[in-house]
Amino acid sequence: MQRKFNVNAQVFxxxxxxxxxxxxxxxxxxxxxxxxxxxxxxxxxxxxxxVEIQAERNAEMIQVHILATVRLCRAALPGMISRGRGSIINVSSIAAFMATPRNATYSATKAYLNVFSEALQDELKGTGIRVQALCPGLTHTEFHDHPGYEDYKRRIPEFFWMQAEDVVRESLDALKKGRVICIPGFKNRLIVAIIRNWLGALAAKALAARLRQ
Ligand SMILES: NC(=O)c1ccc[n+]([C@@H]2O[C@H](COP(=O)([O-])OP(=O)(O)OC[C@H]3O[C@@H](n4cnc5c(N)ncnc54)[C@H](OP(=O)(O)O)[C@@H]3O)[C@@H](O)[C@H]2O)c1
Known part of the structure; x- marks a missing residue:
């Protein structure tokens, strides 16, 4: 990686x-x-x-999504502030906008990241530091290869999926523009807009119930 991109890379x-x-x-x-x-x-x-998920797994999710993020932001920021520049991207999800049954801890941890990132950016006004909560929708990665997600790729039409490269491009563009909440992809922005409207939320719940059958 160091040679390919001409950068200094260290792995921890x-x-x-x-x-x-x-x-x-x-x-x-x-x-x-x-x-x-x-x-x-x-x-x-x-x-x-x-109630069917091991208590330990829920705690691990809170640890990885929230506690690790909060601690690493806290560790990185003093140096960034003293240099007057730097960026933080907290990878959230469009699930942050939905109280999603069967993903209760997941959507709640992602909602935390959105609110945390917005508040942090407000506090950091004038420091030269940018904060983003990146909220992708369905994206082709290894995420859905894990147990419990086997049928997502089969049941959810390709139309709703994005490529990781496109998500990254939109995230970096939004960072330059100083947009804190970044929802990549027009379809994902539409989904969030629909969910935020009560009639749309009812339709989304009905659709989620059908997907669970
Ligand atoms: N793919 C989607 O549809 C989608 C949609 C919305 C949001 N997101 C979010 O996007 C982010 C990236 O996920 P992805 O889609 O790229 O899925 P992925 O291909 O499964 O990658 C997840 C990454 O998280 C790392 N990870 C998981 N648990 C960890 C732990 N305990 N300690 C250190 N690293 C850990 C994994 O490392 P190892 O490979 O070493 O396990 C892997 O690099 C996640 O925060 C996810 O919630 C994904």
Whole structure:
């Protein structure tokens, strides 16, 4: 990677569901003297009814999506503030806009990231730092290869999916424009607009119920 992109790259592997490893990573992040961008991307889903999912998995999700993100932002920001520049992208989801049954913890953690990112950007006004909550819809990655998502690719038409490269392009464009909540793709923006309208929310619930059958 260093040679291909002519960059200085270092890898700090960490299991973000383990608070001790997150603590170590915090120190490493704080020590990077020229950190330009922090992307809190790690995430996973465990579809199913809340009471049927192991308590440990829900706690791990909160640890990875929320606690690791909050701690890494806190570690990165003092350096960014003193340099007067830097960007943070917290990878959320359009699920943040829906109280999604069978994804209760997932959608709630992503909603946290949206509100957190908006408040943080407000606090950081005038510092030269940009914060974004990136809210993709269905995107072709390995996310839906995990247990519980087997039928998503089969049942949800290709029309609703995006390529990861397109999501990244829209995210970086939105970052330049200073847009905090970035929903990539016109179709995803339309879905969110519909969900935010009560009639649309009812239709979305009916559709979700059909998908669960
Ligand atoms: N794909 C979608 O449709 C979609 C839609 C909306 C939002 N998102 C969000 O996009 C983000 C990226 O997901 P993706 O779609 O690229 O899925 P993915 O291909 O499954 O990638 C998830 C990434 O998170 C890492 N990760 C998961 N648990 C971790 C842990 N405990 N510690 C460290 N790293 C961990 C994985 O690392 P390993 O490979 O080492 O496990 C992997 O690099 C996630 O936050 C997800 O919620 C995805």
């Amino acid at each position: 592997p960490a299991d973000l569901s383990d608070p001790t490893q997150v603590k170590r990573l915090e120190t490493q992040v704080a020590e990077i003297g020229d950190l330009e961008i922090l992307i809190n991307n790690a995430g996973f889903g465990v579809p199913g009814k809340f």
